[in-house]
Amino acid sequence: MSAFIQYTLQGLAAGGFYALSALGLAVIFGVLGVVNFSHGACYMLGAVISAVLLAELGIGFWAALVVVPIVMFGFGVLMERLFVRWLLALDPLYNFLLTFGLTLIIVEAVKQRYGVSGLPYEIPAGLGGQVTVGSVNLSVYAIFACVFSVVVCLAVGLLMTRTRIGMIVRASTENADRTRAFGINVTRWVTPVFGFGIALAGLAGVLAAPTRAITAEMGSNFIIILFAVVVIGGLGSILGAVVAGFLVGLVEAYGVAYAPAYAQIVIFVLMAAVILVRPSGLFGREEVA
Amino acid sequence: MSEQMTAKVDVDLAQPSILSRRSPWRYLMLLAGLAVLVMLPYWIYPPVAMDILCWGLFAISVDLLLGFTGLLSFGHAAFWGGSSYCTGLIAIHWGVPFPVAVLGGSVFAMLIAWPIGWLSVRRTGIYFAMVTLAFAQMIYFIANQLRDLTGGENGLQGIPRTFFGIEAVETDAFYFYYAGAALIVVGIAIAWRVVNSPFGRVLTAVRDNPARARALGYDVEVFKIKAFVISAGLAGLAGGVFAISHGFASLQELSWTTSGKVVLITVLGGIGTLWGGLVGAGVVVTLEDYLASSGFEGIGLITGVIFVVIVLLFRHGIWGTARNALRKYVIERRRSRHE
Numbered sequence: 001m002s003a004f005i006q007y008t009l010q011g012l013a014a015g016g017f018y019a020l021s022a023l024g025l026a027v028i029f030g031v032l033g034v035v036n037f038s039h040g041a042c043y044m045l046g047a048v049i050s051a052v053l054l055a056e057l058g059i060g061f062w063a064a065l066v067v068v069p070i071v072m073f074g075f076g077v078l079m080e081r082l083f084v085r086w087l088l089a090l091d092p093l094y095n096f097l098l099t100f101g102l103t104l105i106i107v108e109a110v111k112q113r114y115g116v117s118g119l120p121y122e123i124p125a126g127l128g129g130q131v132t133v134g135s136v137n138l139s140v141y142a143i144f145a146c147v148f149s150v151v152v153c154l155a156v157g158l159l160m161t162r163t164r165i166g167m168i169v170r171a172s173t174e175n176a177d178r179t180r181a182f183g184i185n186v187t188r189w190v191t192p193v194f195g196f197g198i199a200l201a202g203l204a205g206v207l208a209a210p211t212r213a214i215t216a217e218m219g220s221n222f223i224i225i226l227f228a229v230v231v232i233g234g235l236g237s238i239l240g241a242v243v244a245g246f247l248v249g250l251v252e253a254y255g256v257a258y259a260p261a262y263a264q265i266v267i268f269v270l271m272a273a274v275i276l277v278r279p280s281g282l283f284g285r286e287e288v289a
Numbered sequence: 290m291s292e293q294m295t296a297k298v299d300v301d302l303a304q305p306s307i308l309s310r311r312s313p314w315r316y317l318m319l320l321a322g323l324a325v326l327v328m329l330p331y332w333i334y335p336p337v338a339m340d341i342l343c344w345g346l347f348a349i350s351v352d353l354l355l356g357f358t359g360l361l362s363f364g365h366a367a368f369w370g371g372s373s374y375c376t377g378l379i380a381i382h383w384g385v386p387f388p389v390a391v392l393g394g395s396v397f398a399m400l401i402a403w404p405i406g407w408l409s410v411r412r413t414g415i416y417f418a419m420v421t422l423a424f425a426q427m428i429y430f431i432a433n434q435l436r437d438l439t440g441g442e443n444g445l446q447g448i449p450r451t452f453f454g455i456e457a458v459e460t461d462a463f464y465f466y467y468a469g470a471a472l473i474v475v476g477i478a479i480a481w482r483v484v485n486s487p488f489g490r491v492l493t494a495v496r497d498n499p500a501r502a503r504a505l506g507y508d509v510e511v512f513k514i515k516a517f518v519i520s521a522g523l524a525g526l527a528g529g530v531f532a533i534s535h536g537f538a539s540l541q542e543l544s545w546t547t548s549g550k551v552v553l554i555t556v557l558g559g560i561g562t563l564w565g566g567l568v569g570a571g572v573v574v575t576l577e578d579y580l581a582s583s584g585f586e587g588i589g590l591i592t593g594v595i596f597v598v599i600v601l602l603f604r605h606g607i608w609g610t611a612r613n614a615l616r617k618y619v620i621e622r623r624r625s626r627h628e
Contacts, residue, residue, distance in 0.1 A: 035415045086601060092415045093361050094600055097556060100549055101596025108589030224426045224545060227419040235416070261434050268427035272408050275420065279411040 002136040007257040008250065013142040013211075015249020016149025017043070017204045021222070022229045022241035023156060024200030029235050030173030031186075031193045033092050034084060037099035039201050040223025041106040046072055046205020047214045048110055051119040061124035061210065068206045069199040076198025080191050088190070103223070111216040118213040127210075145207050152203065153242045160238060169193060173236070221264075225252075228271040234284020244282060322564075326470060333575065335462040336534060341567070341574045342473040343531040348554040348566030349480045350523035355552075356561030357484055358516045359496030360410075363418040363548050364425030365524050367405065368398035370543030371428060372525030373532030374439055377448040380533065386453050388472055391529030398525025399518050401428065406517030410510050413499075422545060429543040444539030448532055462534075469530045476526045477567075483519055484563060492516050524551075546589075553596050559606025568607050 025039050036042075049068050053059040059067060083102065087094045122128075123141045130137045160166035171179040172186045180186050212218060225248060233244030248267055255263030274282060329338040347369055354360045376394030380387060409420045432439045439445055450459045457464040483489050491512055494502040499509050532538045541547065554573050558565025573592075580588055599606065605613060 035419065083597065083601065090604075093418065094604065096361070096415055096418060097552065098597060098600045100552075101593045101600060104546075104549070104589045104593030104596065106593075108587045108593065112587050112590070220545070221426070224423055228423045231412070231416065231420055231423065264430040265427055265434075268423055268430075271420070271423055275408050275411050 003257070005136045006138065007253045009138055009142050009146065011250035011253030012246060013145040013149075013249070014252060015246035016146050017208050017222075017245075018226060018229050018249050019153055019242045019245025020149050020204040020207070021201045021226055022233065022245045023153060023238065024197035024204075025226060025230055026233075026235060026238050026241035027156075027169070027200075028194055028197035029230075030238070031169055031176075032084070032088060032095075032190055034088070034095040034099070034194075035092060035235070036197065037096055037223065038079075038103040038106060039198075039226060040219030040221075041103045042072060042075070042198050042201035042219070043205040043208070043222055044110065044214075044216065044219035045075070045106065046202030047121075047209040047212065047218060048114065048119065048205075048216075049202070050206045050209045051121045051214050052114075054121065055119070061127075061206070064206050064209075065203070069203045072202030072205075073195040073199040075202075076195035077191055079198070080194040084194065085190075103219075107216050107220070114216065116215060116217075118215050121209045121214055123210040141210060145211070148207065149204075152200075156200075157238070157242075165189075225267060228267050230281075231271050232274045232281060234281025237281065237283035240281055240283025326474070330463050330466045334578075335466045337574060337578050339462070339466050339469050339534045340531070340578075341570050342470055343527045343534065343570075344551065344554055344574055345567035345570035346473045346476045346480075346527035346530075347524050347551050348558060348570055349477060349563055350520045350527065351551050351555045352558075352560065352563055352566050353480055353483065353520045353523065354516060355555060356563070357489060357496065358492045358513060360413075360513060360517070361415075361418040361552070362409075362421045362517070362520070363545070363552065364405070364421030364423070364428075365521070365551055366543050366545065366547035367421075367425035367428040368402055368521035368524040369528035369531070369547065369551070370432070370538070370540075371401055372398040372528040373538040373542045374432060374445055375525075376529035376532050377445040377538040378438070380448050380451060381445070384449065384451055386451050387449075387533045388452075388468075390451075391472060391526060391533065394529035394532070395522050395525035398528070399522040402518045402521030403514070406514045406521070410513040410517070422548065425543070425548055426545060429540065429545075432543055433540060439538075439540075442540065444537050444541075445532075446537045448536050448538065450533055450536070465534065469534055472526060472530055476523050479519075480523055480563060483516075488512075488515075550592065553592060553599075555606075556604075557595065557599050557606055559609030559612070560604075562606065562608040562612065565606050565608030572607070 021039055021043055025036060028034055028036050046068050049071060050061070050064040053064055053067065054061075079102065083098055084095055087098055127141045127144050129140055131140050131143070132138075160170055168179070168184055168186075168189060171182075171184065172189065176186050208218075229244045229248045230241055232248065233240030233242075235241075248270070251266055251270055252263060255266040259266070278284075326342075329341070347365070351362060351365055354362050372391075372394035374394075375397035376390045379385060379390040379393045383390075405421065405424045409417055409424065412420050433441055450465060452458040452465075452468060458468045459465075491502065491507055494505070495507070495509050495512050503509050528542065532542070550573070554569040555566055556569075557572060558567070558569030573595075576591070577588055580591060603610070
């Protein structure tokens with residue numbers, strides 16, 4: 001039982017990374033209609049930048065939690081202004097391919113600069129070690145990562161449902177043309193929303209930095225699992241992205257614990273099952289074909 | 290939604306050729322193509338020439354889906370790589386002539402494509418790309434797990450090139466090229482036949498207006514699955530020849546970068562052009578070969594830049610741009626004649 005609780009916690013912590021990133025992916029898709037292939041690369045950049053900040057400028061984890069999302073926001077804004085913007089009117093497949101190309105460039109550039117071996121990053125002081133609850137030993141950092149991502153997801157949820165900005169974003173997600181007809185300048189929100197989505201991926205990268213190996217390739221498999229997450233949750237749904245993120249994290253953790261050989265495969269089997277039963281995803285709306 | 294948009298972008302590429310079926314230019318172009326095919330190993334290193342043909346057919350198989358059915362498969366590495374493993378295993382364990390092994394690999398690719406296609410066609414547009422990518426990654430992990438069979442990280446080594454005891458083909462890459470090229474030409478012919486058949490016409494209808502195709506009584510999903518399986522078979526044919534040519538099959542063949550590379554080749558050649566795949570493969574493979582031999586390590590950087598540039602500025606691809614220019618020229622000339 002104690003082992004099971006540990007796996008659950010690990011799963012929720014990993015699920016937090018997925019949920020945060022998938023949230024960014026879903027928000028970008030909702031407003032821009034773009035599936036950002038480079039989301040995994042941005043997650044990787046988040047982790048690499050936090051490692052570099054620590055090594056070269058001595059900026060620690062807590063500051064990185066603030067600085068890295070801001071840097072990634074700027075990166076996202078640049079990306080949208082320079083590249084993504086020009087293809088928004090075309091088939092979404094073109095932006096999918098564009099961001100795939102950008103992914104190759106980002107990953108290769110990091111590989112050339114920082115090599116293929118992992119960058120060091122330690123669990124920040126105060127979050128190391130274990131805490132014993134009853135008879136169960138739990139990693140403090142896993143609890144922190146889990147709680148932190150839930151809090152961020154809730155904050156984004158509140159932002160979406162309780163503020164005017166959130167209302168505009170939700171309305172644009174729902175029906176961009178009708179939102180325009182109500183006198184909202186949807187185009188003005190496109191760039192910040194893209195930056196915001198990228199910043200969330202970067203934030204997930206910072207959170208992952210202390211526990212994962214920081215390499216140029218860390219985002220490669222991550223993005224594919226992220227795609228499975230949004231297919232399971234339904235890409236149009238923000239709630240779906242978060243719930244599916246935690247779900248996939250749990251499935252992966254139990255897989256690693258009880259069937260290590262098939263841990264990765266289980267996620268895709270779950271995705272296949274969802275496509276079979278509910279093609280539009282657990283929280284998605286029916287597609288009009 | 291997205292399906293219709295695919296059609297909107299490329300609809301001008303889908304028009305029937307400006308050259309009539311009986312135009313002598315068609316035969317001349319076909320002859321020129323065959324001449325290039327025959328001369329290729331004289332001009333460049335034969336194994337590289339073989340790579341170009343393999344990647345060319347692979348890209349054609351992707352174009353069959355993307356350009357003619359409106360489905361972007363981002364998981365075609367599963368069929369290329371799956372076939373290269375299966376071809377290799379057949380060649381190693383049974384010692385049959387390599388065309389038989391390649392055929393086996395191709396059939397295997399179609400067998401795994403059927404359930405994947407059956408599940409994936411439930412989603413359209415961008416979702417289809419994501420779902421196929423995820424399933425291909427699943428195949429990758431499965432291959433990595435079946436270490437006893439696939440050799441895991443080391444790959445499958447020592448695939449023989451058995452060919453009816455004809456030693457020249459079995460040992461010399463130059464003669465092997467012609468034996469392999471024959472198989473690739475068969476694959477290209479199948480792709481051409483599929484596109485220019487009543488079946489291919491229905492696929493185009495499914496691409497351009499799925500709702501209308503459905504209203505006309507065509508089972509859209511069944512046509513998509515069939516196209517997917519045929520495409521996988523062609524990708525498998527290419528992957529099998531590739532494995533025989535290199536003498537090994539590795540996990541690289543199954544990875545998502547391979548799926549990305551073949552989509553790059555397809556888009557570079559021109560979506561919906563069929564022949565463009567060969568041109569795109571020629572460019573990408575020779576470029577990679579040149580970069581690798583000159584000691585440049587960041588191939589991903591170059592590939593990524595090409596991707597970004599063609600998607601932003603050059604969406605019709607090489608063949609598509611050339612074809613549009615030719616079409617414009619022919620129309621202009623006809624018009625000036627009439628005046």
